[in-house]
Amino acid sequence: MAATIEYIETNGLRVPVIFEEDKRLPLVTMQFIFQNSGSITDTTKAGLAKFSARVMGEGTKKLGSSAFAESLESKAIHIASSTGQETFVMEVGCLKEEFSEGLKKFNALLKDPNFSEEAISKVKTTTLGSLSSKANDFDYVASNELKAVLFKGTPLANPGSGTLESVQSIELEDVEEFVKEHLVSSRLIVVVGGDVDINSAKAEIEIIINAMPKGKLIPLESYNVTEKASESVLKRDTKQAYVYFGSPYNIKYDSEDYYKARVATYILGTGGFGSRLMEEIRVKKGLAYSAYARVSVSQSSSYMTGYLQTKLESLEDAQKTVREVVAEFVKNGVTKDELQQTKKFLLGSEPLRVETMSQRLNRTFMDFYKGQELGHSVKELELIKELKLKDLNEFIKNHKEILEMSFAIVTK
Secondary structure (H helix, E strand, O other): OOOEEEEEEEOOEEEEEEEEEOOOOOEEEEEEEEEOOOHHHOOOOOOHHHHHHHHOOOOEOOOHHHHHHHHHHOOOOEEEEEEOOOEEEEEEEEEHHHHHHHHHHHHHHHHOEOOOHHHHHHHHHHHHHHHHHHHHOHHHHHHHHHHHHHOOOOHHHOOOOOOHHHHHHOOHHHHHHHHHHHOOHHHEEEEEEEOOOHHHHHHHHHHHHHHOOOOOOOOOOOOOOOOOOOEEEEEOOOOEEEEEEEEEOOOOOOOOOHHHHHHHHHHHHHOOOOOHHHHHHHHHOOOOOOEEEEEEEOOOOEEEEEEEEEEHHHHHHHHHHHHHHHHHHHHHOOOHHHHHHHHHHHHHOHHHHOOOHHHHHHHHHHHHHOOOOOOHHHHHHHHHHHOOHHHHHHHHHOOHHHHOOEEEEEEO
16 A cells, blocks of 8 residues: 555644555554754754664663663563754554554653653763764764864854864753653654554644643754865874765755756766776776765755775875766766666666665655655656756766865774
């Protein structure tokens, strides 16, 4: 059964419910997705959104972390929280016969999260430990530094998990305020899938929504990549050079031309072997084991990024080659053969991208979230199929902004 959009009308709100029925297994999954509530909201303390999600994983105040976890485990119920750049997600997964019980546990967690100094201390300790261990993960270091360069002075410049200093500064009151502001029904999109009757599920979900504060849906800020390209070099005790690069990409998340960006970027660097960057940097010059480029387009930002690792003595050559490959790509576009091979892959691999219910639900969610009609992704495949070489190359040549590349490098 294809995914559909239903609505729960309550408290003056029309809460969307994305639903797909799947009776092949007696399983149900539900997500409460809160819009405009991810790491982009970390304007004062980096990592607060993700920290708050971890606190929501510490059970209820009444039962505490261990007892709440045991009550879930005894019924094979899974409840988890996570964050993206723009969203805060709380999820319930369970057997069909335990769905009502799972919703009760979920409701209890929303009403009475474990907001205690003990929970804050526990989450702070594990988060600081994780951040400390990443200090020598130079891919992580270089990736974060690139975001800091591209989005200097904005929340997107901050690591999603925060820094040692910012996490150390987070207090119980910060988490309470974050949850009070963001976990509200006005920001809510519900996703439900599995072996469940949607009408009975909506009735039970409505009870949870009615118990939530209504709050406000504040418009999402959009941030541009800094206009002036720059370079940041971090010196570390490393045997490899980690090269991350990025540039503006002037396309909106709901652009009718997004499918062209998808095809173009695949040819440039997303497609692995056969992509321009991989062919030039690995196959022809042997400068790196792999080299990639991809485009990130969302409501809050739009940019191109890429990365590679190379020998210390090959750093300058690798960096120069990246610039040359991208410049050649923008100047002369792609070949007929490259376009045909990309079409074959994107169209032929489509069944693998919609194998699972979660994949299909996520696709429907993204269509809805971007303000597009259901099934837009299927129409996009048809557009890719009919895409002409002349139109693609014209699109590529119109995006010279990707030549304004900034670099974040970790080297010895």
